[in-house]
Structure formats: C-alpha cells, structure tokens
Amino acid sequence: MSVMENQQEGPDRQVLWRSRPRFRGSRVVLAAVAGCAVLGGVLVLVLPGERRPEPPAPPSPGAVAMAAVTTGLPAALPDLAELIDEREKRLRKHPGDARSWAVLGTAYVERGRRLADPAYYPRAEKALRTSLRARPKRNTEAVAGLAALANARRDFSAARRWGEAALKLEPRKWTTYPLLIDAYTGLGEHESAERMLDRLTELRSGPAVLARAAAVYRDRGRPEDAAASLADAAAGARTPAERAAYLERAGQLAWERGDLQDALRHFQEAVRLDPDQRAAQAGQGRALAALGRTSEALNAYRVALAKQPCPRYALELGELYESLGMPEAALVQYDLLRERVRRAVAGGADEELVLGQFEADHGDPRAAVRRLRAEWRRQPGTEVADALGWALHRAGKHEEALRFAVRATDEEHSGGVRSAVYTYHRGMIERELERYGSARRHLAEALRINPHFSPLYVPAARAATEALGEPPDVGVPEMDED
Template sequence: WAVLGAARVELGRRLADPASYPRAENALRTSLKLRPERNAAALRGLAALANARRDFVAARKWGEAARKLEPKRWTTYPLLIEACAGLGDHEAVGRMLDRLTKLRSDPAVMAHTAAVYRDRGWREDAAAQLADAAAAAVDPAERAAYVERAGQLAWERGDLRDALWHFQEAVRLDPDQRAAQAGQGRVLAALGRTTEALSAYRVALEKQPRPEYALELGELYASVGMPEAAKVQYDVLRERVRKAAAHGVDEDLVLGRFEADHGDPRAAVRRLRAEWEQHPSTEVADALGWALHRAGEHEEALDFAVRATEGERGGGVRSALYAFHRGMIERALAEYGAARRHLREAMQLNPHFSPLGAREARAALARLGEPPVEAGADIS
C-alpha cells in the first residue's frame, strides 16, 4: 500500500493530475492503518503527497516523523528540503542538505544540491552539479530531467542558445519531458519564433496541464496582440486551479500571480497574504509584494520585494522577475535611483524574462532616463 501510494503521488506530479492524490492518500493511510508502528515508507509517501499539494507544514511533519524512525534513510531528506524551502526556512534547508550529502552521493543528490545552490544564488555551482548529475545518470528519463533543469538555469541567466539546446536535448532523451517543452516555448518566444513557441506550449499544456503553463501561454498570446486567445488560456488556468483545489492542491500562488496582473489585484493580495501566513517563502514574498503594488499599496509592497531580493532576508535567488518587480515598486515610490538600478539588473540577468514584463521594464527604463548629474560633478 505504501509503494502504491507513493507511485500515485509520482503519477500525479508527472501528469499534473491532482485526481491521483486522493487515491494516493487512501493507499498511504491504508498502509498506516495496517502497520501503524514504524511505517516510515508510508510517512515518506505522505510527506511527498503534502509537498505535491503545496502543504509544506504537513510535509515537514510527515518527513520529520519518517526521519525519526530511519535517520539514515537518504530518501527522506529531499522531501524535507522541499518542505523547508516552501516554508522559507533556509537554515533548515542547509542542515538537511548537509545530512543528505553525508549519507549519499549520486546524480539525484547532485540535482537536489543544485536546486539549493540555485536558491542561494550560486548559479555556477548549481550548473556544475547538474552537469555532473546528467553525465552520471544512466536512465534516459532521469538524465533528461537534469538536462531540463540545466536549461532552466541557462534561461534564468538569459543565455537563449544554451537554454534551447538543453531543452531540446531533454526532449530528445525523453519525449515526455513536458517541462522542457514548455521551456522551449519560453526560449522560442524570446527568439521571435512565435509560431514554434505557441506549438511547444500547446504540446506541454496538453500533456501536462499545469496552470503556470496556461498563464505563460496566455501572456505570450497577449504580447503578440491576441487578447481573445489569451483569455482562453486564462480560463484554462482558472479551471485547472479549481480542479486542483477540489483534490486538496494549493495553487493560490499561481492564481495570485494571475489575479495581480490580469484580474483583481486586491483579491490577489487577500489570497497571497493567506499563502504567506502558511508558506513564507521567497517566491510568495515576491508575488505578494507585486500584488500589493498592483493594488496601490506601494510602501508595504517594497518590504516584501526586499525580502525576495536581499540575500540576508532569504532572497538569494538571482531572478530577473523579482528585480523587475522591485524596480517597478521603487519607481512608484519615486525612489528613482534604486528603481533604475533594479530594472537594469533585471534586464542584465535576463532581458527576455517575460514577454510582457520585459517590455514594461524597457519602457520604464526609457521613461526614467539617465540619472541627473549633480551640480559641480565631474562628468568627464
């Protein structure tokens, strides 16, 4: 029963099918009922299920219970790393990673290490870990997953050619690598190959209907002057979020991001405040700050934007989107020097980070112009 439950969790993740999760929970709880004592396998399965549902509090609880029973079972630690990251507990993430790497060194552990390094802003170290993981992986699907993550890193640093190669290679290794197909859509759109980008997104969304893919596809349609097609994708997003909620999955983060830009910003603020109370992570801080800005609450917005972008506040990720959000908030507060600095940072990190956002960032920088020269300053 524990193995069956864990398999159903993985199936739900791979297919973006939340209907698998209630069946997974039933199997895992049946396992615990049949063996209520020392059933670490079922506890790990419940931790994985809670992570998949974005219930990081429960994931940490179940993961810690499994770790207490089997402290040297390495497979527990990636579950705890994911849960602690979702809760914004970066110190705990570091402790769990240290314990994981002492227990095992293989491609899967390298990939988990890369994810932690990426969140700390150590992009080159993360890329090296993923390259080693892909080289050491034996199974083509496993290798494809690591190559796809390397593509994501290349995309985040604005290296379109490298990102596209990685995404295409991931799909070659595993034709079911939907994240890589969505990644191709992202890069092809940035390269101006819009028809190919739309096709790649449609394939990814058809086979793995994640709401964030629908949001990205909708924004791509909007960026090329197709508002009705964009609205169709936004409706798909809402439907996927409703379906996910019916099966216990929390998609308030992506829904809040959507509402902030394309719906009701105040509704986004309410939704994301609740999300922050439960899961005070860097990505939620960024989303809440942006929603507050869109709702006209610029002062409070800046505090969350700082949390998302300052390493000492937990925001170690080098994200063009986060820098853009902070710059726009600072511009609204007439902090023009800081706004100019962060908007430039966004464009330096990845000038193609969003088909709509990058365009807005360029326009804002043009309006800000160059900093004024103080009287008497040496401009030679």
C-alpha cells in the same frame, strides 16, 4: 587473464576464460573443448555442444519504476503505469501488504505530479494511510510518501511534519532529506534546507544528490555551482527519464540567466530522451518565444498543455498571446488556468500562488492580495513574498508592497536567489514611490540577469528604464582649503 579480472568486466558481459590443459593425456582437452563464462560473478562450465547461458534478462519497466519511486528518482510515465498496475493487482490478492500500499501511494503522487493531474492525490493519500493502518509502527515508506504528497500539493508545513517524522524513524535514510529540503525551501527556511543538504551529502553521493544540491545552490544565489552540479547529475543518470529531468532543470537555469541557446539545447535533449518531459516542452516554448520563433513557441506550449495542463504553463502561454496582440486567445488560456486551479483544489492541492499571480496582472488585484496574504500566513516562502508584494503594488498599496519586494530580493531573507522577475517587480514599485535611483538600479539589474524574462513585461522594464534616464551627474564637492 585471471577469473577475477574477468569478473571486473561487469556481470552482464560474457567473458570466456581459457587455460592451458593440465592433463595432456586426458581424452578431454579443456582448452580445446570447453569454455567458461563469468555471469554475475559465477564461473559456469560450458560443455561441448551446449549453448552458452543467456545474459540476465533486463528488469521489467515496473521494476525500473519501483527502483525509481522508492528512491525518489524521476521515472518514465509508461514505467510508472506498469508499476501502478502491478501493485494494484498484488493488493487485490494481498490487501494487508503495507509496503505495496506505500509504493502504490508514492507512485500515484509521482504520476499526478508528472501529469499535473491532482485527481491522483486523494488516491495517493488513501493508499498511504492504508499502509499506515496495516503497519502503524516504523512504516518509514508510508510516512515519507505522505511528505512527498504534501510537497506535490504545495502544503509545505505538512511536508515538513511528515518529513521530520520519517527522519526520526530512520535518521540515516537518505531519501528523506530531499523531501525536507523541498519543504523548508517552500517555507522560506533556507538555512534549514542547506543544513539538510549537508547531512544528505554526508550520507550519499551520486546524480540524485547532485541534482538536489543544484536546487539549493540556485536558491542561495550560486547559479554557476548549480549548473555544474546538474551537468554532473545528467552525466551520471542511469535512465533516460532521470537524465531528461536533470537536463530540464539545467535548461531552466540557463533560461534564468538569459542564455537562450543553451536553454533550448537542454530542453530539446530532455524531450528527445523522454517525450513525456512536458516541463521541458514548455521550456522550449519559453526559449523559442524569446528567440522570435513564435510559431514554434506556440506549438511547444500547446503540446505541453495537451498532456500536462499545468496552470503555470497556461499563464505563460496567455501572456505570450497578449504580447502578440491576441487577447481572445489569451482569455482561453486564462479560463483553462482557472479550471485547472479548481481541479487542484478538489484534489487537495494548493494553487493559490499561481492564481494570485494571475489575478494581480490579469484579474482582480485586491482578490490577489487576499489570496496571497493567506498564502503568506501558511507558508512564507520567497516566491510568495514576491507575488504578494506585486499584488499589493497592483492594488495601490505601494509602501507595503515594497516591504515584501525587499524581502524577496534581500539576500538575508530570500536566500540569495537571483531572479529577473523579482528584481523587476522591486524596481517598478520603487519607481512608483519616486525612489528613482534604486528603481533605475533594479530595473537595469533585472534586464542584466535575464533580458528575456517575460514577453509581456520586458518591454515595460525597458520603457521604464528609458523614462528614468541616466543617473544625474553629481560632481565631487570641493573641499575647503585650510
């Protein structure tokens, strides 16, 4: 075997190389007393009595998180904590280090997002703007970090501005494109998001790109392509945290198409790989509730909320309690939702969407309409269109409600996403307007897309479908004979 073939075995594996002795009369016979190890592509002579060199030490958790944060990949929470600690210590000694400020700010964004703790966002903004002051020109890392921060805060207009500025600085820096895809999607600009994906795939391949492609495919009504891309992304992921993040998204896709067992399997594996994957724990709660395993579902939601008190999880758990006839327990979760939204606002985040959705069904529908109209003016995405349409319906403005419901489900405007919730909303609005044929079709479609989409509203969809009955049996009109 040649030295080159040994090097192809990989830099982290010691491979001994032996040859026949060239000098048979020599007192040192190489084949008998010496070995060579290939470490990192370097041929190392190991003399008699010497210990072979140890393999390279694995990277520190902070270094692993640094690699993830600077490339926009999911990072484990303990690794993020170590990276933040490292950068804070370095900046106390080197306060003018622009790159460390940018890395620190981006790490704060990711930690705040993972913990659903918006208190990290002002700290992130301060760090990123400090980086820009330290290096005002061509500071792509800080500009991209501000785009990531805006996406985390659900300020998609700002994310688009910062993302486009970062792209102008370095058009071939691939990590900027996922930020713009998120921003364009949040603004309902699906064609722009798809264009960014095309450019991204020209520059880069690999698990992160596959995962980003899956999100675009899902939003464009291609769930099978999305699932295949996520499966490939998970198979190619390099760290447990990265793989867990892709599995969580695969579980969500399975949930959206009503495949409970597949969804649960993905969520459980994600939590096994990364116990801090709270989105997957909430997903377990969703799937377990639909499977009738109520106690396990409640426990999964509680665990998720204890470590990541996300307003949306509180809304889901509250509605699960309502479906179980436990209104007092539901009110506790709704109070938690309001408190988390207040904290989000203090951190500069926009949670008007989830608050509007809550108010439409469990609070003041007119207040929901006011909030969601303002949100629509800021960022007219598909999810906002659906929420505003439903709030208008709940407030008694059914004709206007239908215009937004159509926008959320019409392929031209929505991008083509297939959502049981959006379709249910449209069907119920059409029923109120006595458009019975269309209502019957959309309610049946909602239950076909995902027959478990909500523990509270699936029974309502079934009852409405039964009340509408079968379509009238209209015979073929007879043709007059000539």
